[in-house]
Amino acid sequence: MVAEAFFWIVENQGQFLRALWRHLLMSGISLGLAVSIALPLAVLIVNYSRFAFVVINVVNAMRTVPSLAILAIMLPLFGIGIGPCIVALTVLALPPILLNAYVGLRDVDPDAxxxxxxxxxxxxxxxxxxxxxxxxxxxxxxxxxxxVQVLAGATLAPFIGGGGLGDFIATGISMMNTSRLLVGAVPIALLTLTTEFSFGWLERKLFSERDPT
Structure with a gap:
């Protein structure tokens, strides 16, 4: 099955690369928007405990909503296409960034x-x-x-016309074609793993020197 998927990619490089680029574009823009919203918001609320309480509870509630449900909510609000997918993925990316930033800012050594x-x-x-x-x-x-969440969540983008690598998974399911499904599933798994390890390496590179232990 994997070999068949590989040969299909080789024979249809243009289609595969367009889907890969769309997947990365959606994910990259969504992550950038989420960072540009969440970090300033964390800075804003850290000194206002009542406001922070409301915002953090709203964000925690957002974390309980499944990715597919977020995409479905965007459909009647914004229609179909890459735009609604970016909005949905931005919403998906906000909670971990905002919560980590807020806790990090709040728990800074008070003596310092x-x-x-x-x-x-x-x-x-x-x-x-x-x-x-x-x-x-x-x-x-x-x-x-x-x-990592955004790259994985973008798999569901085809359900509201966003395209990307998830198209191959949706096509594979509809055609009962496992090799076509793997054309999307394997690259997405590799992308998420590569992203996780790359961010982990960069995190150690950037912050290990600060750790006195």
């Missing part, structure tokens, strides 16, 4: 914050120079989780 305030730093300076750098590993970990 008090020392900075004692030196005359303003709240903004403390945020930029103390909280954000110390919370960066948690922020990165949230982004890493979101990247």
């Amino acid at each position: 914050v008090e020392a900075a305030i004692g030196m005359g730093m303003s709240k903004g300076q403390v945020m930029r120079s103390i909280r954000v750098p110390l919370a960066a590993p948690a922020m990165f970990a949230g982004t890493r989780t979101a990247a």
Whole structure:
């Protein structure tokens, strides 16, 4: 089955590469939007406990909604195509990034914050120079989780006309053709594994030097 899928990819490189590019484009834009929304929002709410309580509870509720349900909700709101898929995947990526960033900023060593305030730093300076750098590993970990979730979630994009590698899975299921299903499933699995290991390597590279242990 895997060999048949490989030969199909070789014989239909153009179609496969277009689907791969669409999958990566949807995932990349969605992750970028989620990061650009979640990180500033975490910075905004960390000093306002009541507002943070509401936002975090809403985000936690979002985490319980299945990926397919999020895509289905986008259908009557935005129609079909890559746009609604990007919106849905952005919603899917927001919770892990926002929650990790918020917890990281909230749990920064209070002694470090008090020392900075004692030196005359303003709240903004403390945020930029103390909280954000110390919370960066948690922020990165949230982004890493979101990247894997988005790549996997984009598999469902064909159900609202988004295309991507999930097209091959949907076609394989409808045709009862396992080799065609694997044309989509195997590359998606490889993409998610590669992303996980790449982010893990980059995380160790960026933050291991900060760890005194």
